[in-house]
Amino acid sequence: MRLLLLRHGQAEPRETWNGGDEGRPLTAEGRSAMAREAAVLARLGSAPDVILSSPLTRAHETAQIVAEGLGVADRLHDDVRLAPGFGPTQLEEILEEHREARTVMLVGHEPDFSLTIGGLVGGAALVCKKGGLARVDVDPESGAAELVWLLPPKVLTVSTSKGGSGGD
Secondary structure (H helix, E strand, C coil): CEEEEEECCCECCCCCCCCCHHHCCECHHHHHHHHHHHHHHHHHCCCCCEEEECCCHHHHHHHHHHHHHHCCHHHEEECHHHCCCCCHHHHHHHHHHCCCCCEEEEEECCCHHHHHHHHHCCCCCCCCCCCCEEEEEECCCCCCEEEEEEECHHHHCCCCCCCCCCCC
16 A cells, blocks of 8 residues: 655744634645645646545645645545544554555644654654655555655645746
């Protein structure tokens, strides 16, 4: 199974947000960057069988933008297990529930994703930046996992125009 772990995009800063943390939305730049990421993923043919998102606003908005960009909005579901506090136990439950899926995308938060990815692949220390995406191939039977890639948002938000930058 391909497991894609996407950290939510750039959200309104805690210091300037007047509501509760669970309602903090993406910034305009965060929404724009996630739309660019979705376009890159669409070109790569990376449509997952299911997208599960933390119910927190910033994660849900990220998941919705990506799901719509991939043409799979009907495959998006909020899952409270992806709220802050997500870890190996919740991941095991999710993988068991979706064991027939070929590709599962999870959208959530830090430090949960970095710790979970690191734990899956033998204790690696890594950081999943805002808008970063990891692919971990997991054998549901044995639990063996391989980190295939961890892409920072800079790689995923390249220009989606076909003309290029015009320079070398």
